Amino acid sequence: MRSCPLPQMLRKYIAPGWLLIAPFLLLLLALYFGPILNILWLSFTDPTPGLENYEKLITSDSLARIIWTTVRVCLLTTGFSVLIGYCIAYAMVHANQKKQNAMLALLLISFWISVLVRTFSWLMLLGTNGLLNNSLEALNIISEPIAFVRNELGVLIGMVHYMVPYAVLPLLANMQGLDTRVIQASRNLGATGGQTFRKVYLPLTKPGLVASSLLVFILSLGFYVTPAILGGGKVLMVAEYISVQLLVTLKWGTAAMLAALMLFGVMALLYIMSRFMKLSTAFGGASS
Template identity: 70%
Template sequence: MRLNNYWLLVAPLLLLVMALYAWPVINILWLSVTEPQAGLQNYEKLFASSSLARILWTTLRVCLLTTFGAVLAGYLVAYMMAHLASGERSWMLTFVLVSFWVSVLVRAFAWLTLLGRNGLLNGALISSGLTDEPITFVRNELGVLIGMIHYMIPYAVLPLLANMQGLDGRVMSASRSLGAGPLVTFRRIYLPLTMPGIFAASILVFVISLGFYVTPAILGGGRVLMAAEYISVQVLVTLQWGTASMLATLMLGGVLALMFTLSRFMKLSEVFGAKA
């Protein structure tokens, strides 16, 4: 079958993707420069509005901290899974996958119950005498970070585990046979070999974190306003579609710029586990 015939087979699916994905994105880009009137006045708000700059900085800071925490915890979990027997690894992988079935809304309310002023954690701390007053774990950035990191850990574990399982164990054995201790072997051999998995997990966690809405709204209690929640307010409350479209375009452009920058230094297909 010639190459042109292959394109004929792919064309219906390609048109469907264009209709369901590309067209709405183009419409958002168009609204950002035409609503409420044609021009770049929506993008000028990025430099003129201090509140908008604060929201973007909060979003970036929370996403970076979430990425760091989730990838660090995910690395530890993936490292343990990669060095377990196949049966135990399967059980741990099952628990990781089961977490995807729990709604983000359920998780947020569960953390609210655990970390609230009258929650289980504060009750345990007060009853043990470690503190006299309830500690404020929620309705602040700390609560948002706890909820987001907890939700994102499975997304970090999977690419890290795939990367670690693809490593040749004989390399680490050779390092130890030449006199390197476990710490030196990990720092100079194992960690560099797992860098593609770390990059893949970081990209995945950061991109997903940019769109978080429910967790910051519940655990932040309205005090930690991120871009996704602000976009929702602009669409549903103030009806400023131009501002909402501008922020959505900015977030999309940031993700694409990040992917392009990383592609200049490494093959993204290999980072995410694809083989030529």
């Protein structure tokens, strides 16, 4: 029996289109995974081979404090963003088509505004000589400026403002997919509006809440511009600390270790999100 040539075997199991894009796909994989593998390699080999960089997670108090600050700020940002996003998504779902389109347009416009522009806008608004402090002093409500920036409060305000649209998307997709007959049945059986929301509507939106919370938390982990500007160097988070290790202290191993830690943390959170909701839906794609 004559053996089948290799090209014919490939055509049998692989569509011709894949063979055309295979070189570009391999190049893309190399460009994507190459830097990641290099980061992992540096985290174990710089300055000396071993687990020295990862031991700092236990032995370094300053590093532990930075990680705790990052987690705390991200958790607070997630909580406030999801709460505000839930209210916005709920209002959009129950508004008429005209108002819903207007609200969606405003939501999309916020994506087009640069994070740097937003951050400097908040700095001008909340600064010591900003519009808010000047207005409160002019009304004799305060006698001296309130420190809204250069602390965690300013960082939270800037991060929540940026993350609310991302919180709305998965919640909106989830709410639009609910069967309204279930809600109507609850009201027909004598449940009040509050009981219907608490016992029927809220549990049905649990997947959206989980997806929204994880999405906001994951994106918050990588914030750099907002904490650097609104925090004024007093709120040091992991992303900014990595930049300092790379550009100032030249401790590439420590920076690579923190980057690897964030990478695996994000991958774990994305896996958890995928158990509750399609990732494409969480990022605003179709739910079907």
